[in-house]
Structures are given as C-alpha cells and as structure tokens.
Amino acid sequence: MSVFSESLKAKIESFLTRYETRRSAILPVLHAIQDETGWVSDAQIEELHHKYGLDRVHVKEVITFYDIYKDHPVRKYQIRYCKNLTCHMLGAQDAICKIKDRIKALDAQLGEDGPFSLEEFPCLGKCDGAPVMLINKERIEHATADKIDSILSKYAPLPK
Amino acid sequence: MAEQKPKIILQTEGLPDQHSLKTYVEKVNGYTAARKVLGGMSREQVIEEVKQAGLRGRGGAGFLTGLKWSFVPKDITGPKYLICNNDESEPGTFKDRYLCITNPHQVIEGMIIAAYAIGANKGYIYTRWEYQEEIRYLENAIKEAYDAGLLGKNLFGSGFDFDLDHYTGAGAYICGEETGLISSLEGKKGQPKVKPPFPAVSGYLSRPTIVNNTETLANVPWIINNGAKAFRQFGTEKSPGTKLFSISGALNKPGVYEVPLGYPFASLLNIEAGGMQPGRTLKALIPGGASAPVLTPAECEGLTMDFEAMAQRNTMLGSGAVMVIDDRQSMAELLKVTIEFFAHESCGQCTPCREGTGWLNNIMDGIMDRSAKPDNIARLGSVARNMGGKTICALSDACAMPVMSYVQKFSGELQAYLAAGSGGHSK
Numbered sequence: 001m002s003v004f005s006e007s008l009k010a011k012i013e014s015f016l017t018r019y020e021t022r023r024s025a026i027l028p029v030l031h032a033i034q035d036e037t038g039w040v041s042d043a044q045i046e047e048l049h050h051k052y053g054l055d056r057v058h059v060k061e062v063i064t065f066y067d068i069y070k071d072h073p074v075r076k077y078q079i080r081y082c083k084n085l086t087c088h089m090l091g092a093q094d095a096i097c098k099i100k101d102r103i104k105a106l107d108a109q110l111g112e113d114g115p116f117s118l119e120e121f122p123c124l125g126k127c128d129g130a131p132v133m134l135i136n137k138e139r140i141e142h143a144t145a146d147k148i149d150s151i152l153s154k155y156a157p158l159p160k
Numbered sequence: 161m162a163e164q165k166p167k168i169i170l171q172t173e174g175l176p177d178q179h180s181l182k183t184y185v186e187k188v189n190g191y192t193a194a195r196k197v198l199g200g201m202s203r204e205q206v207i208e209e210v211k212q213a214g215l216r217g218r219g220g221a222g223f224l225t226g227l228k229w230s231f232v233p234k235d236i237t238g239p240k241y242l243i244c245n246n247d248e249s250e251p252g253t254f255k256d257r258y259l260c261i262t263n264p265h266q267v268i269e270g271m272i273i274a275a276y277a278i279g280a281n282k283g284y285i286y287t288r289w290e291y292q293e294e295i296r297y298l299e300n301a302i303k304e305a306y307d308a309g310l311l312g313k314n315l316f317g318s319g320f321d322f323d324l325d326h327y328t329g330a331g332a333y334i335c336g337e338e339t340g341l342i343s344s345l346e347g348k349k350g351q352p353k354v355k356p357p358f359p360a361v362s363g364y365l366s367r368p369t370i371v372n373n374t375e376t377l378a379n380v381p382w383i384i385n386n387g388a389k390a391f392r393q394f395g396t397e398k399s400p401g402t403k404l405f406s407i408s409g410a411l412n413k414p415g416v417y418e419v420p421l422g423y424p425f426a427s428l429l430n431i432e433a434g435g436m437q438p439g440r441t442l443k444a445l446i447p448g449g450a451s452a453p454v455l456t457p458a459e460c461e462g463l464t465m466d467f468e469a470m471a472q473r474n475t476m477l478g479s480g481a482v483m484v485i486d487d488r489q490s491m492a493e494l495l496k497v498t499i500e501f502f503a504h505e506s507c508g509q510c511t512p513c514r515e516g517t518g519w520l521n522n523i524m525d526g527i528m529d530r531s532a533k534p535d536n537i538a539r540l541g542s543v544a545r546n547m548g549g550k551t552i553c554a555l556s557d558a559c560a561m562p563v564m565s566y567v568q569k570f571s572g573e574l575q576a577y578l579a580a581g582s583g584g585h586s587k
Contacts, residue, residue: 018325020239020282020365023347027330031289058347065349065507067331068289084251085450085483086408088497122333122501123251124290127408127483128415137292 086127184265193384198318212388219373231360250449252481255404258416264301270377333505338371352553395421409484448478451558453565492577502559513556516547
C-alpha cells in the first residue's frame with residue numbers, strides 16, 4: 001500500500017535515475033509531491049526512505065532548509081507576498097495588512113479551514129511589477145491594497 | 161534623443177516569437193557561434209577569445225569569465241560540469257528572469273560553447289522556484305534544442321556531446337552563491353562550501369565545475385561571432401560590453417534595459433526608465449542589489465554604470481539591480497527590510513553571519529518600535545564592522561555593507577525616526 005498516487009510514483013521513479021546521484025532527486029521529488037498533495041507528510045517521508053532509498057534525515061533537512069517546502073498541511077490558496085525593498089516602497093505593507101484582515105474575517109466565518117494562507121516572502125524577483133505576490137504558482141503584479149479584494153474574490157468568495 | 165544602443169544579449173527582443181528557436185536561428189543567426197566553435201576552434205582558442213573580450217561575470221562579483229574557465233584542469237579524466245546560475249536571488253534583480261523569456265536560446269548556445277571550452281559534457285540550468293513561468297520557457301527551449309539536434313550527442317558532427325538539464329530551487333537566497341548552488345544541486349541544504357578548493361577544481365560531486373551567471377553565458381555567442389575586439393567597442397576599458405540593468409522603484413517605466421557598461425545613471429533613470437513618477441524626487445540609490453552600499457543624490461552626480469565608477473564610490477555594480485529610492489520613503493524602514501532579509505537568508509553555518517544578522521535584526525526591531533537607546537544606531541555600525549571577511553561566503557559582508565552605509569549616510573534620519581517617528585514614515 002503506497003501513500004503516493006500512480007502518477008506520482010512514476011514521477012518519483014523518473015527523478016531517481018535522472019541525476020548523477022539519487023540524493024539530487026530529493027528537491028524535484030519534493031516539488032512533485034507538493035504539486036499534488038500541497039505539503040510533505042511524515043508518511044510520505046517514510047515511504048521515500050524505505051521504498052525509494054532517500055534517507056529520511058536528508059529529506060527532512062531539505063524540507064526544513066528551503067522556504068518552499070512545508071511539513072504541515074497547507075490551505076487551498078497559499079499567498080506569498082513579496083516584502084522586499086521595491087515592493088515595500090510601492091505599498092507591500094498596506095496590501096499585506098489588507099490580506100491579513102481578509103483572512104481573519106474569512107477564518108472567523110469559516111472556522112480554521114479558510115481558503116487562504118499568507119506568507120510574507122523574502123523576494124519574488126519581479127520588482128518591475130511591484131508590489132507582487134504569488135497565489136500558489138500564479139504571479140500577480142501591482143497587487144496594491146486597493147486591488148486585494150478583487151484579486152482574492154477570483155479565488156474564493158469574501159465575507160460581505 | 162537616445163544614442164544608438166547595441167544589442168549583444170537581448171538580440172531577439174521585440175521580434176515575433178522572440179523566445180523561439182525559429183526566431184533565434186532565422187533572425188539573429190542563432191547557433192552559428194556554436195557551429196563555428198565546434199567546427200574547428202580549439203578549447204584554448206575559445207577561452208582566449210573570451211579572455212581577450214574582457215567579459216566579466218554578470219552575477220555580481222564581476223570576475224573575468226575566460227580566466228575562470230582556464231582554472232579547470234585540462235589533463236584530468238572523468239566528468240566535468242557546467243552550471244548556469246539562474247537563481248537570481250539578489251533583491252532588486254530580475255534581469256535573468258527577463259532574459260529567460262526573451263532570448264533563452266542564446267543562454268543555451270552560450271552553455272554549449274562554455275561546456276566545450278572547459279570540456280564538460282553535462283550542464284544544468286538552476287533556476288529559483290519563484291520563476292515558474294520562466295522555468296516553462298527554459299524547459300521548452302531545451303526541448304526545442306534537443307529536437308533540433310543542438311543538444312545531445314555529436315553536436316554539429318564534431319564528436320562533442322553535451323547534455324543539458326534544468327533544476328529548480330526551492331526558495332533560498334544563498335543558492336545564488338555558487339558553492340551553495342552546488343550543494344543544492346547535490347540535493348542538500350544550500351550551504352556554501354569552503355574555498356579553496358574552488359569549484360573549477362572540485363565542485364559538483366567534487367568534480368571540476370564551472371558556475372556562470374545566465375547573462376554572462378548569453379554574451380558568449382556574440383563574442384565568438386563578432387570577436388573580442390568588437391565586444392570591446394562597447395563599455396569601458398575594464399568593464400567591456402553591455403549589461404542588463406533591472407531598474408525599479410517609483411518610476412514611469414521600471415524594467416530591464418540593455419545598455420553599454422559605463423552608461424550614465426541619469427540616462428538610465430530618465431531615458432530608459434522614463435524618470436521618476438510625477439511629484440517624486442531622488443532620495444537615495446541602491447545601485448547593485450540589496451547588498452550594495454546606498455548612495456546619496458550627491459554621489460549620483462556624474463555616476464556611470466560600471467564596476468570602476470561604483471568602486472570609486474565604495475559601492476558595487478553587483479548584478480545591475482538599480483533600486484531608486486524616492487522622497488516618500490523611510491530609510492529606517494528600508495534598512496529594516498534589508499536586515500530582516502539577510503537575517504532570514506543566513507544559512508546558519510558561520511557564527512559572525514548567523515549571530516550578526518540576528519543581532520542587527522534585534523537592534524533594528526528596537527529602532528522600529530522606538531524602544532532602542534540612541535547609541536543603538538552606532539551599534540548597528542559596530543556590529544556590522546565585525547561581520548566582514550570572517551565567513552565562508554559573502555552573505556555576512558552583503559548584509560554588513562549596506563548597514564554601514566545607511567548608518568554613515570542617514571544616521572540623522574535614523575536618529576529622528578527613533579526619537580519621534582519623523583523619519584519620513586511612508587504613507
């Protein structure tokens with residue numbers, strides 16, 4: 001019995017032989033897992049360890065080192081908002097406050113299972129579109145506070 | 161009236177399907193340089209041409225590319241590797257991102273030539289995770305090149321094999337440091353390694369490895385096609401060629417612009433970037449990414465965009481990340497953003513960096529909530545002065561340098577912010 005889907009198993013297998021060493025497959029394997037299941041669970045790490053020969057210590061050190069990997073359940077829409085210099089200069093903090101307000105209101109309405117999470121992110125590399133954010137993998141530019149409601153409401157209904 | 165500017169890197173910019181193999185081959189003679197190299201140039205000739213051109217690394221350090229290549233041992237057997245550093249994580253930098261969606265094939269062609277020069281049969285492009293759209297462009301370009309026989313076995317009938325793969329990072333600034341990148345590519349935490357040995361001797365999997373920035377590699381086909389002498393027509397004596405500048409802030413046209421090195425900052429700001437937004441004036445300038453010491457408007461007088469002019473002003477050209485700070489900004493807030501970034505991104509190996517960035521961040525928190533004592537501003541400077549030159553990689557210095565410049569040049573504003581919150585709190 002596997003914790004991985006058939007398609008994910010096929011992806012993992014292909015990464016294991018794609019690089020010079022098996023260990024180099026850890027990052028791509030974790031990306032593939034997160035693309036399908038959102039985060040990396042202990043059960044998944046154990047299966048990587050026992051069935052695919054990726055040492056659990058090596059896997060965990062990668063998960064904890066890199067910002068992108070999550071070892072806990074994630075919400076449906078992960079917002080990563082850039083708070084670095086140019087985004088800061090062009091209104092990131094106001095937009096972040098607005099997003100926090102909206103998440104708080106949604107969570108109050110829905111309980112702990114609101115659709116959005118927010119991570120203030122070190123840098124997204126799109127300073128000419130500042131302020132900028134990602135919702136999952138989609139990049140949204142010029143995401144100033146006044147546009148937050150219209151942006152978020154495309155993903156999930158907001159409280160009145 | 162803007163002077164005529166050469167295009168060495170963004171040759172396909174603005175053409176229909178600018179990123180496609182077809183456009184690169186048919187409109188700008190793409191892959192003719194690789195054909196020329198594999199058709200009869202020796203490795204030494206290729207390295208010599210790039211050395212003569214004076215091409216300097218475009219990722220930040222400005223090291224001579226041809227010289228770096230020459231450090232790979234020639235008589236060694238077994239695999240060697242070429243890595244394109246497309247991690248581009250210095251805040252303010254987005255030029256490699258733009259290059260990837262504009263002219264990805266020139267990067268690939270540059271890699272074929274560089275790989276031949278150092279004797280590598282395998283290459284990787286390492287891109288930061290945040291560049292999802294750009295990764296699709298790169299993977300598509302690699303596939304196009306394979307389908308056309310431009311990658312793989314026996315390229316151009318020369319007997320030279322070169323395989324190229326793409327690898328995606330996972331959100332870590334430190335992986336832009338070449339040995340941190342190598343650690344990451346090995347499937348490990350992106351922690352830098354002690355040098356020497358340098359990667360050219362012992363890099364990826366302890367094999368000889370050259371790591372070059374994306375833009376650096378994209379210069380190579382043009383140099384091969386047009387010669388070192390032609391390349392030196394542009395730029396300055398010590399900084400030849402053109403450079404991609406990422407310019408951002410409250411500007412009319414922020415973006416990526418290719419101009420000759422030595423180009424006046426005033427022209428880059430007012431012509432390429434369309435000037436400041438109405439009603440805003442220049443308060444300060446970060447000329448080369450978050451780790452570059454900040455300049456005052458007086459220091460920007462007569463400033464040219466090259467390695468030497470920046471060094472004269474005790475700052476850096478870095479990766480060409482120009483961040484324009486306007487009069488509405490608070491220098492205290494920007495310093496806090498800068499310090500917090502480096503404290504978050506320190507990989508934790510070296511004490512002066514791990515602790516130093518943390519201390520700076522704690523002191524800065526006290527300044528932001530106005531609980532700090534007035535002498536804490538000078539303490540920022542003294543902590544920073546003890547962080548330089550003591551660590552495995554340059555991240556510690558990259559944090560210390562801007563901190564010292566803010567304390568030196570804007571201490572009045574920092575004091576005022578601490579005293580009364582009158583430091584130009586934005587909005």
